[in-house]
Amino acid sequence: MKKTEIVGYKRANLGRSAANQLRAEGQVPCVLYGGKEQVSFYAPAYLFRPLTHTPDVFEVLLNIEGTEYTAILQATQFHPVNDMLVHADFLEITDDKVIKIKVPIRLTGTAVGLNQGGKLQHKLRKLTVKGAVKDIPEYVDVDVTALKLGQTVKVDVIELPGIEIIDPISNPVASVNIPRSARMAAQAGGDEDEDGEDAE
Structure with a gap:
């Protein structure tokens, strides 16, 4: 700390x-x-x-x-x-005293999905942990490099030796969202395809 x-x-x-x-x-x-x-x-x-x-x-x-x-x-x-x-x-x-505290989460790496037009959303900014003071980290690093478009990384990927993680493991930490404009474009494209098929 x-x-x-x-x-x-x-x-x-x-x-x-x-x-x-x-x-x-x-x-x-x-x-x-x-x-x-x-x-x-x-x-x-x-x-x-x-x-x-x-x-x-x-x-x-x-x-x-x-x-x-x-x-x-x-x-x-x-x-x-x-x-x-x-x-x-x-x-x-004291160094050996067990405490419960919220530690900031730091995202590392560049998500693959960003190059696909996605937007990275940091959903969980602090992780609740319990452990001896001497073992509490200054930050909890979560690597988002492998995240593709539409994917999410959750608490279950975090490993902290000697530390108990209090937050549910299913809680999302970060995700690469599909921009609304891209979704609308995809939907519009789908409608056009359907119209084309009907025209035949």
């Missing part, structure tokens, strides 16, 4: 009014759980941009008033109107 650091400060007051005051000051109220103790803290909102504006999964070094924790961002809440981050939950991790 990629890595980033967030510097935070312990929260003295945990009420709603105190949380709203922090947000007004450009801070995000947070909770760290999964370790020996639950830690309530806050951190500057701009530090979260690498975490919330990317599909990538990050290992986060939390520095809370000098005490360091290793964690992953587990859940977020955004304001329904202005889309500002208003709360974040972190899960404390």
Whole structure:
């Protein structure tokens, strides 16, 4: 996983009014759980941009008033109107801790069907997996080179040693779709052939 650091400060007051005051000051109220103790803290909102504006999964070094924790961002809440981050939950991790997480899927290769006039559609962008933190990959690569026009690659082709895949194996990951214009042209061609046969 990629890595980033967030510097935070312990929260003295945990009420709603105190949380709203922090947000007004450009801070995000947070909770760290999964370790020996639950830690309530806050951190500057701009530090979260690498975490919330990317599909990538990050290992986060939390520095809370000098005490360091290793964690992953587990859940977020955004304001329904202005889309500002208003709360974040972190899960404390160790290399051997088993976690469930969504890992971004990266398509590799150039599908054969693209040369046949098809359009590649990336259907499943994140794969839900379960395993030890040390075994979680940064990306899951899926090769689409062999995909022909109208074909689909599914989760069942993905192999991750030591990792349990949670998503159903029948879920489509990517497909090469036949463009609507090509379908319409084919249908029109079929109609013309039928008309020609009727004319005979």
